[in-house]
Structures are given as C-alpha cells and as structure tokens.
Amino acid sequence: MESFLTAPALGIFVGVLMGLTGAGGGILSVPLLIFAFHMPIAEAGPIALSAIALAASVGALIGLKEKVLRYKAAIFMASFGLILSPLGLWVGQHAPNTPLLILFSAVLIYVATRMYIQASQTLAGTTPPMMKPPPCQLDMSIGKLIWTVPCARALMFAGATAGFLSGLLGVGGGFIIVPSLKNFTDLPMKAIVATSLGVLAIVSAGGATISLASGTLNMSIAGPFAIGALIGLLFGKILEKNISGPRVQQIFSIFTFLVALSLIYKCLF
Template identity: 70%
Template sequence: MDFLPYLTLAIGAFVGVLMGLTGAGGGILSVPLLVFLLHLPMSEAGPIALTAITVSAFAGAVIGFKAKALRYKAAMLMAIFGLVLSPAGLWLAQKVPNTPLLILFSLVLMYVSIRMLLQVARNLSGKPLPQIKSPPCQLDSSIGKLIWTVPCARALMFSGATAGFLSGLLGVGGGFILVPALNKFTDLPMKSIVATSLGVLAIVSAGGAFISLASGTLNTAIAIPFACGSLLGLLLGKVLERKISGPRIQQIFAVFTLIIAVSLMIKAINH
C-alpha cells in the first residue's frame, strides 16, 4: 500500500494548522518539511508549496474580504508587481543547484525566526514599538480606505515585487515580507494587514503554481493532497486560534522554525 498520499496530506494539514494559528507566515515551513520528510529537491518542493499556499491564502482572503478587512486595491497593486518578478524567481530556481538554494532558504528561515522571537519578547515585556515617523500609506478613517500618494504606491510596489521574486525562487508565499512591509508602510490594523497579505499571496502564489504546471515542473500527485491537507489544516487552525492563540504560540513556532533552519543548513553543508 502506498502511504505517500496520506503522508503528504498529513504534512499539508500540519502546515495549514500553523498558518491558521500564526497568520500568513506559517506557509514558510512547507518547503523544508517537503525536503526533509519527502526528500524532494528545492526546485520540486517550491511549486508544490506554492500550490498549497494559493489554496489556503485564497480561503483566508475570502474570509478577510467578507469581514471588510481586505484592502483589495493595495493587494492588487502589490500582486501585479509580485507576478512580474515571480517568473524570474522560478526560472532562477531551476538553474541554481540544490545546495545553494538550501543554504539561502535556511538563512531566510533563521532571519524570520529570530525576528519573530524578538517581536514576541517585546510583546511579552509590554514595551511599545518606537514610532519614528508617519508611514507613507495613511488610512482615511472617514471612508476606511488608504490615501494614495506616490511614496505609498512606490513602497507597496517594491514590497510586492520582493515578495514575488522570493515566492518564485524559494517556494514561499512571501507573507514574512508582506506582513512586516504593510506594518511598516501603512497604519492599517493588524486584521487588515493579514487579510491584505493573504490576498497578495493568493494571487502571486497562483501565478507561480500555474507557470510551474504549464512548464511541467509541478508534481501534481504530491501537490493536490498537500494542498487539500493545508486547506483542512488552515480551517482547523482558525478554530484552535480562538482557544490557544497568543504570543506563546508565536514563540513556539519561532523556536520550531529556528530548529528547522539550523537542520536545513546542516543538511545543505553535508550534502
């Protein structure tokens, strides 16, 4: 009996639960788990992860849209530039050897995990974030929409392009770029930041997954059960979020991510 589809479904569900509990950044663990547990090369794991992120992020974006938290104009602008750069990342991922990609991914994971640990420590200590200056994208509270300016559009375009390139190159959704960027460049509440980020992720990841499918680099036998498991896990994570969410969950996730990053680096060096 072939247990691969069930193992793939279980891994996807685990990633989905993490996404539901921790927000947009949970999908970053898709690639390392596929590399470790299914022994896939980075170039194959990336498109599979993008497929799962597409399905899960779309579900989250729909929930955000219904709650009127999704800033769809900002999401579309960022997604357009993300879609432009995503094919370049996908192309480069097929050209670069597996070991350098593993090292780069482990460094990205280390950055994300350490940044999250510092943020959680600050939240638990009750220290407010220092306010240096007003962000370029201001929310008009009277109509609930962003006030568009050239600096605002430029900041969002650059953020979307960066997330798109890394999405194609490493198979990550880019939530670890988009959420901090929206937090820095806008004064949107966190609910809107996460919903808008998920909207961008859904579009950019879908573009990358479609290109991979069209070029024959997407393993659908693994991608389909992994995406289904991710969606089920996301919905379960959203239910669990009401009961066990909080800074401690972020802290556990960050430590787990750091362990994965170090393990990935060791695997790359010894490969």
C-alpha cells in the same frame, strides 16, 4: 501510499500556521517537503506554491467577507509580485540545490529571529514607538488606505520582493508582506493577516500555474498537500480567536530556527 498520508498531514500543519499568522505556513512548506519526500528545492517549491495558493485564497475570501481585507493594496502588491515571480522560478530551476538550501536557511533564520524579537516585545509591552507616521495611513472615516506616492512605492517594493522569493524558494512571501504592512501601514493585525493572504493567493497561484504548465509540478503530492493545507487554514482561523498571536509567533519562530539548523546540517553533512 505514503504521499496520501504524509502530504495531507504536513498540509494541515502548514495551513494552521497560515491561518494563525498569515505568514508562517508558507515558509515552512518547502523544508517540510524536503525532509519528508527527499526532493530538491526546485521540486518542493511548486508543490508548496500550489498549497499556499489554495489555502490563502480561502483565507483571503474570509477576510473579504469580514471586511478586513484591503483588496486594492493586495492586488497592487501582487501585480508586482507576479512580474518578478517567473524570474525567481527560472533562477530556482537553474541554480544548484545546495546554494539554494543555504540561502533558504539564511532566510529562515532571519525571519525566525525577527519574529521572536517582535513577539517578545509585544508580550512585554515594550514595542518601540513609531518615530514618524507610516507612508500608508488608514482613513478612519471611510475605512480605506490613503494612497500617496511613498505608500505606493513601499507596497510595490514589498510585493516585488515577495514575488521574486516566491518563485525562487517556493515560499508565499508572507514573511515579507506581513512585516512590510506592519511597518508601512497603520492597519490592525487582522487586516494585515487578511491582506497578506490576499497577496499570497495571487502570487502563489501565478507561480503554481507556471510550474504546472512547464511540467515541474508533482500533482500526486501537490493535491493531497494542498487539500490538507486548506483544512488546516480553516482550523487555524477558528483557533485564531482563542490563542494569543504573539505567543504563537514565538513558538513558530523557535520551530523555524530549528528547521533552518536542520537544513544547514543536511547541506553540510
């Protein structure tokens, strides 16, 4: 009975963050599941991926309808993510739980610190100027990215890295995709969030499918959690229009940092 109450509540929280940031919800899914259900990271990861896949798919469709999703870039990045995701899943299933938790905590601290600094710079109007044009630039006349070899190489690396970490740690990879799209493209933030959700949808669906086929996906928790995440994402997309993005990122980064410290304490004590 507990899973039918706790799982959707956690899912709603994760979904709201995904709708607001395009990245935040996925990376918090695993630690929240670990704390709530006392499960190892290898079991929490597939559950998180199933929720990310469902919620991100709907978010990506909303972005496609609003014509802000760069679907070619999303498919290109996700294709390399799908190649590396099974390797990450295999490593995650065979690695000891404690080192994985410490690695996950380190990733959380990195993401939280980077996001807080960037959000603070944006709010203060002190964002450092871009020294040179990004490798992927938007052709304003047709509203599409101009594809070059440096552009393809940058997106390929980001997609592959996100895919491996998605399988290894059960995260969607949005914390890799969003900063990468910020650095490598000149897309507006709405397009970055939508494109990130498109990549997450494809990569997470691949990882969740593999986990389901191998029997490592706990559907009694994954189902309610995924439905809650979907509801939360739709609510988050509504809030997105009325809430300052940088302020949300600051709050999220502080919360993420505290979660990381809690995971480290759990490992050591």
